[in-house]
Amino acid sequence: MVQVLSISGTIFALIALGWVLVRRGVFDGKALDVLGGYVVTCALPALIFRAVSSRPVGETFDAAYLLVLLVTSLALFGAGYWLLRGGFGCTPTAATFGAMGMSCANSGFVGYPMLGLALPGVAEHALALNMSFENLVMIPLVLALAEAEKARAAGATTAIGPLIARRLAGSPVILALFAGLAVAALGVPLPQVVTGPVNIVANSSAAVSLVVIGGGLAALTLRDLGALAWTVTATKLLVMPAIAFALLTGLAALGLAPAPASLGPALLVMTALPAMSIYPVLARRYGEVTTPAAVLLLQTLASFVTLTALLALLGLPA
Incomplete structure (x- = not known):
């Protein structure tokens, strides 16, 4: 259990650091915007x-991994949309955005740092597989419905396809x-002149992104939470990994x-993450x-318990 807590504790310690820095006035909203912009435009792409x-192109496609992710995400998105409506x-x-909170994981900002330890x-x-799926399937789906x-x-007819294509292309x-x-x-x-800077910028992604998440939570409160927020949170943190586990077992x-084989546990961790941090930004x-915003706060707090329990069940630290 100490090994498990050392993994989840490291992740949430950095989130807590961001929260403290903002609450103490070291960073403000503008600083977080700058740091978040750096992660999204530089560190995460690197x-x-x-x-x-x-890695070989074939390793960017894993049929079983992507099939489980596709079925789990789309099934939860559709069921979540129906339930919320x-x-x-x-x-x-x-x-639409409630369903996004149930089915889109924070694979880049939380998942990768956690898997980097576990x-x-x-x-x-796993990051490459998740980011490919999320950016080519889930985010365009959400944008299409919202637009x-x-x-x-x-009362207007908008050409949604070209709009989404332009956003994705950029x-x-x-x-x-x-x-x-x-x-x-x-x-x-x-050459080293390319890989060197890419490695340095890529390695900064985990720490900066977690601090940004914590800082963004500093201004939020649990006062507005109700049954809807708890439903979205429970579905994302508990139901999504449960469905993924059932599908993985069936495919096996x-x-x-x-x-x-270790991609299987990695997928379960990815599906058990809080919603992606751009979820409230898009909403x-x-x-x-x-x-x-309140859902993201609740999911982040609750995921300390659920992710720690999942790591223990999977025996990853061992």
């Missing part, structure tokens, strides 16, 4: 580029993903499992402010 370019009476936009051998491999509802409410993460795939496909070793019985752009 990490993705290194993860993808440093019918059971809680949410608007289509609120239901399963360092496959941390970058469609925005257009409907405005995403540093997507550009880094395809650049890494190109380098891997060509099989040409990069059919002889289809992620390779290497804010469409008028959903209080609930997504």
Whole structure:
């Protein structure tokens, strides 16, 4: 248990550091915006580029891993949207982002640092798989639904496809993903003048991103939490990894499992993470402010317990 706590404790100690720095006035919102911008536009793309370019192209695609992630994420997104619309009476936009909070994990900011401690051998491999799926499937899905509802409410017909395509084409993460795939496909070793800076910037991703998450939570409060927030949190932290485990078990019985084998536990950790940190940022752009921010706070706090328990169940520190 001490080994387990050393992993989860390290992650949440850095989140707590960010919280303290903001609460004590060392950083403010503008500083967090700068640090967050650095992670999104520099550190995380560098990490993705290194993860993808440093391994054969075939390792960026793992059928069992991606199938489990696809089925789990889309099933939860659809069920979550239906539940929030019918059971809680949410608007289509609120239901869209609530479903996002149930099905989109923070693989870059929390998952990679945690796997870097628990399963360092496959941390970058799992990150590449998750980031590819999230940026090519889940985020476009959320944007499409949000933009469609925005257009409907405005009484206009908007060409959603080109809008999403433009946003994806300009995403540093997507550009880094395809650049890494190109380098891997060509099989040409990069010079030290390229790999050196990439490694330095990529290695800064974990620490800076966790501090930014903690700082962003400093201004939030649990006062607005209700049944909806608890439902989104429980679904993300408990139901999602449970479905992924059932699917992994079923596929293994059919002889289809992620390779290497340690990708299976890595996937379970990834599905048990809090929602991605851009979740409340995207929601804010469409008028959903209080609930997504409060949900992220609740998920971050609760995940200290749930992730620690999951690591112990999986026996990863051993």
